[in-house]
Amino acid sequence: MTAYLVAQFTVKSPDALASYSKKAAPIIASFGGELVFKSTAGAPLDGENPHQGIAVFRFPNKESQDGFHASDAYQALLEERGDGADMIMTGYLVAAT
Numbered sequence: 481m482t483a484y485l486v487a488q489f490t491v492k493s494p495d496a497l498a499s500y501s502k503k504a505a506p507i508i509a510s511f512g513g514e515l516v517f518k519s520t521a522g523a524p525l526d527g528e529n530p531h532q533g534i535a536v537f538r539f540p541n542k543e544s545q546d547g548f549h550a551s552d553a554y555q556a557l558l559e560e561r562g563d564g565a566d567m568i569m570t571g572y573l574v575a576a577t
Contacts, residue, residue, distance in 0.1 A: 483545040484538055484572045485513070488531040489565040491520065497564030503557055511548035512540045531568065545571050 491497055508514070518535040539545040548554055549569070561567060 481541060481573045481575055482538060483540075483542045484516070484536060484574060485545055485549070485569060486572065487533075487535045487537075487567055487569045488529065489533040489535070489567040490531045491533060491565050493564050495564075496560060500557055500560045500564045503560070504554065507551060507553045507557075508537055508548055510553075511544045511551070513537045513544065513548055531566070533565070542571070542573055 489497075505515075514537065516536040516538050518533075520533040522529070522532045522534055539548065549571075
């Protein structure tokens with residue numbers, strides 16, 4: 481089953497977030513992940529969400545997604561991620577339609 485990682489975020493430092501994103505991209509790719517889309521222009525249509533930014537990544541399966549997130553290379557970026565943005569990451573499994 482395809483796995484999607486959804487990152488919702490509020491930018492604190494554009495420079496730090498850009499640096500984090502540049503470093504995270506090849507790690508994501510090494511686990512078979514790819515960016516589906518990214519936007520910082522979100523606005524809730526219903527309910528409350530403290531974050532305006534979103535990035536969605538597709539992985540071939542949950543194992544790849546979990547492997548990326550647990551990898552030493554990615555874990556080493558968490559402090560920089562925190563400097564760049566307040567972020568919530570959620571993983572989803574999607575059956576083929």
